[in-house]
Amino acid sequence: xxxxxxxxxxxxxxxxxxxxxxxxxxxxxxxxxxxxxxxxxxxxxxxxxxxxxxxxxxxxxxxxxxxxxxxxxxxxxxxxxxxxxxxxxxxxxxxxxxxxxxxxxxxxxxxxxxxxxxxxxxxxxxxxxxxxxxxxxxxxxxxxxxxxxxxxxxxxxxxxxxxxxxxxxxxxxxxxxxxxxxxxxxxxxxxx
Numbered sequence: 075x076x077x078x079x080x081x082x083x084x085x086x087x088x089x090x091x092x093x094x095x096x097x098x099x100x101x102x103x104x105x106x107x108x109x110x111x112x113x114x115x116x117x118x119x120x121x122x123x124x125x126x127x128x129x130x131x132x133x134x135x136x137x138x139x140x141x142x143x144x145x146x147x148x149x150x151x152x153x154x155x156x157x158x159x160x161x162x163x164x165x166x167x168x169x170x171x172x173x174x175x176x177x178x179x180x181x182x183x184x185x186x187x188x189x190x191x192x193x194x195x196x197x198x199x200x201x202x203x204x205x206x207x208x209x210x211x212x213x214x215x216x217x218x219x220x221x222x223x224x225x226x227x228x229x230x231x232x233x234x235x236x237x238x239x240x241x242x243x244x245x246x247x248x249x250x251x252x253x254x255x256x257x258x259x260x261x262x263x264x265x266x
Contacts, residue, residue: 129198132157132165132236134243139234141209141245149214151249154206155234156266159199167205169194170262172235175247182229183256194237194262206266210259211252225253237263 137157145152155173159165175182189208197205215225228251233242252258 129164129166131238132159132167132199133239134236134241136161136165137236137243139243139245141232141247141249143249149212151211151213153209153249154266155209155245155260156204156206157236157263159201159203162201164198164200164203166196166198167237167263168196169237170260171207171237172233172242173258173260174233174242175229175252175256176233177227177230179227182227184252185255185257187257187259189259189261192261192264195264197263197265204266205263207263208261211257212254213250214253216254219253219255224251226251226256
């Protein structure tokens with residue numbers, strides 16, 4: 075009876091130990107070699123090959139941007155702010171862009187409002203890859219804006235700051251003035 079308890083105890087101990095080191099059937103398992111130093115170096119080499127380099131965030135030096143009109147009607151204008159990864163390495167993008175209208179005199183009134191559809195999602199842009207953010211603005215004067223002539227100064231460009239960055243990229247704006255004090259609704263970036 076004692077032999078059976080010892081044998082059962084060894085089986086339980088072996089199965090508990092095996093649970094902590096189980097690998098998938100299709101994965102290879104590196105077994106330690108005779109010396110600890112060669113084992114450590116083989117593990118470090120395996121880790122280096124598996125991890126790969128970290129992908130950096132898309133910043134203004136990696137991106138080119140443009141604003142494309144998509145629809146218009148009843149005083150509303152719609153467009154897409156499209157960015158392209160112009161670098162030679164992938165980069166990540168997640169969230170909303172900053173967006174400030176400007177002209178030759180400087181900043182033009184801009185009130186950016188974030189929209190939740192689509193909301194933020196992590197994107198990896200390969201070189202040449204594109205992402206878009208939806209834009210919506212109005213061209214009908216409101217409040218004390220003039221009804222004769224432009225409702226706000228006409229912008230010629232926008233300073234667009236990629237998510238989690240501080241340096242803007244300059245994007246041409248050829249779509250006229252933005253009324254309601256420069257109110258623009260913007261979505262988070264999504265793959266395009």
